[in-house]
């Protein structure tokens with residue numbers, strides 16, 4: 001931490017995947033931060049200096065900030081905003097029944113803080129919200145003399161702290177560019193370019209980013225499927241594409257489908273929004289449909305390799321989270337594929353380093369959770385590697401083969417070396433690999 005002379009009084013509302021990294025990094029930059037968290041379990045952990053989410057580097061920064069007094073944890077949002085010059089809204093915007101973004105939490109917080117906001121406070125909307133939400137929050141809070149700006153987040157789970165410390169850009173949308181500049185100044189230490197625009201455009205940038213990333217992945221996965229049909233090798237194909245700087249290597253890795261708490265929800269909300277205004281966003285609809293089909297292809301691949309049927313088959317699963325480096329299983333392709341295997345009659349033993357044995361979580365109903373990667377192999381007809389946890393690539397595959405009923409692996413993350421695995425007697429199939 002160092003002083004820039006621009007230290008501000010900041011309140012962050014919501015201590016989840018966005019709010020907590022944002023709060024600890026703003027405190028690290030030297031700002032005076034209050035973090036409000038309403039959930040009693042999360043609150044208790046935060047007060048003890050423990051992170052309620054699995055996120056690299058968060059707990060260290062949380063401990064430092066609490067020790068230095070740059071961060072205070074509060075229960076009540078209304079109380080936490082009293083002295084704040086900037087109030088960051090980092091509350092969930094889950095997917096509503098019709099695919100739109102549910103703004104219940106955003107509206108509730110705006111109501112809660114409207115009477116205690118300090119006049120002239122700037123409300124910074126970091127939650128992913130549909131175009132027009134800044135205006136909605138402003139309507140609720142305008143009597144307090146507060147202004148609302150939009151500052152979308154581009155943090156990835158698992159690297160949210162690194163992404164906050166070294167962002168590629170800061171986007172701030174405001175009616176008055178001077179307010180946008182003030183928010184941009186909070187992140188001056190990052191040296192990132194600040195894109196100042198209106199609130200509507202800032203909100204649209206967030207959805208456009210996630211929709212682009214999702215579409216890129218659907219394109220990659222569709223190419224991988226095509227590779228299987230025409231006998232091409234996706235690894236070489238992606239190398240051939242990625243070296244073109246206009247395409248690049250990032251987000252070019254085929255997998256079981258894209259998931260998580262953001263890409264599925266945001267693509268669906270953008271599509272819903274487009275439909276509302278009569279815009280036929282066929283490209284995005286296609287990307288979403290491709291992702292659905294792609295997950296089903298993985299299920300069918302496991303079924304084919306397990307002798308044509310899943311009914312009564314013992315299948316082992318490695319990985320349940322939506323990607324490695326997080327304990328998040330929201331809209332996880334790994335969990336979804338595993339559920340479909342169970343629905344088709346398979347007896348599934350699954351291992352994930354973040355999922356404890358005996359969990360009663362409803363998304364895991366019917367799945368036997370085992371404590372080690374090797375346990376998942378016992379008696380299995382097929383192993384499906386669904387999340388790219390590093391430990392799976394370094395397993396002893398001679399031991400794996402000895403534990404399985406038949407040595408067959410579906411590597412839906414393309415992380416194993418096909419030549420090595422096949423030399424040990426395995427039938428190996430990746431995604432689009434020869």
Ligand code: UGA
Nearest residue numbers: 153154155156157251252253254255258259260262322323
């Ligand atoms: C995503 C965006 O990457 C962030 O920029 C954004 O801020 C965030 O959503 C958000 O809106 O909050 P995240 O949900 O953490 O971040 O996940 P990603 O790392 O983007 O991965 C999304 C999915 O794509 C995962 O299922 C992942 O396994 C898959 N993926 C990603 C691939 O299959 N291949 C790749 O090459 C990259």
